Amino acid sequence: MLKANFKKQLHTFELDIDFQADLEVLGILGPSGCGKSMTLKCIAGIETPDSGYIELDGVVLYDSARKINLSPQKRHVGYLFQHYALFPTMSVEQNLLTGIRPDQAKDSREKSKQVLQTLKLEGVEKKKPHLLSGGQRQRVALGRILLNSPHILMLDEPLSALDQFLKWRVQLDLLELFERWQKTVLLVTHNREEIFQLCDSVTVLTDGKNDAKQTVTELFSAPQSLSAGVLAGYRNFSKIEIIDLEKGLFTALDWGVTLDSPKLTQNALHCGAFSQSLKVLGETDQETQNVIPVACLHQFGKMENESLVCSTPGGDTGNSILYIELHKGETLPPGKSESFHVSIPAQDLIFFNG
């Protein structure tokens, strides 16, 4: 279990971290430059916070009040760097052997052989890292960490340096590893799909401050802030003005329409909707709730689905634009610059207090 509660002044903002990770895969989701990597570095002891408290499995790693600050060597933190940080002058095998701590050096050759086997690295053990593929490099780095038997595993953007094809393979490998590992895992990423596919729970980090921990499903159904909504993949946002709280009636200012939803809350300032939850209405549709007249500005065809960019009565710039994703077989709109209607199911609208 990891408890992290610390502050550190950075160039443009203050990092203010407060979370607890249990026996789970906890994702830290945030845009680039929000302090994600710095958070990991502080936990690993590579950087020192200005103040706060970090505890791992009952061992205090850092406590500014008691002036405790363990060196990275003593923290037993497994850190997978974004570019893996393999030692370039050493072979795969030598790299793996550096992971074994002297007090566990018994049978180290045997242990490294075993790791080579489980990570499917047989045959490349004598190669230098620059001759390996991206996926192999990551596996060597992971193997080196596993041989080190750390108390926590921290992954910094583990999939972003891999190409699309390798990604899903590595994702499977990681899931398998997490299952066997049975210890706390921290995973830092800017990609919501990685959170969705790899993590149990998630905390959103924006401008150095992290939201309360949520389950991954909660993040996608009820993000806690506008920025969390953006990271969770919401594309449509509008400022709102409440007309009648009891009836759930409000004006979506950016979209220039009046909508209603039972989920409306007193403090709501913005509403949002997934691009997939918008429905295009055909001539014969009888839908009357939350109907918005729109005009198509752009249309993108993809393999699986069609994306539309539409203007609303609110205008055709910024938040006034609606992004709609149609699934295969759904009614197609008449075509570019034609007008038609869409509806937002009341249950699919979400509200933000910020």
Added chain:
Amino acid sequence: MDWFPLWNSLRIAAISTVVIFITGIFAAWRIAKLPRFLKGLMDVILTLPLVLPPTVVGFFLLKLFGPYSAIGGFLIKSANIRLVMNWYSAIFASVVVAFPLMYRTARGAFESFDPTLRFAGQTLGIPNWKIFWKIVLPTCKQGILAGTVLAFARALGEYGATSMISGYTPGRTATISTTVYHLWRTGDDAQAYLWVLINVLISFVVLLTINYLESRQSPNQSAQELER
């Protein structure tokens, strides 16, 4: 033919290179990690001998080690060791003059060293000294070797400060460079040409070595560049 100047030059250069190798790497490693202002200041101080006229360096050395200086005077009185006008006096001169070459090349290599490699080593529990020996030095090998060869070449060719602190005594303090000067003064062109030729040959080999080291792009560096 008296080969003493060649032998003397080589031993002075070799000893100087060993001293410079250790101190240069140490200084470069320490200074590469300093905060910016302090780094700039130390950098200027340690690079100064490279741009100062060797006679200025010689002047300072004489003031520091001469028989009337604190250090030089003390050693003469207590142990009868004279730091100037001996063959090893030239080591002081060539160390000071050639040090910046080693220091600057090594510092460049350390600064281009990817710090996440160091962090990775630390989180794996490897002690800092071991990280330096097993990871940093091998990764920076090319730069450090190039610096060493450059420093050796400079030490071998040192003239100005050497002639001031060591003088020219045939068979005792004569080096290749001071011998060439002496032969020119006495008009012995044939001998002078011979020593000039030897000097050119040595420099040629040294430069070839440096070029070879620099062209042999280390696989590590190219791999790291690919990753970026």
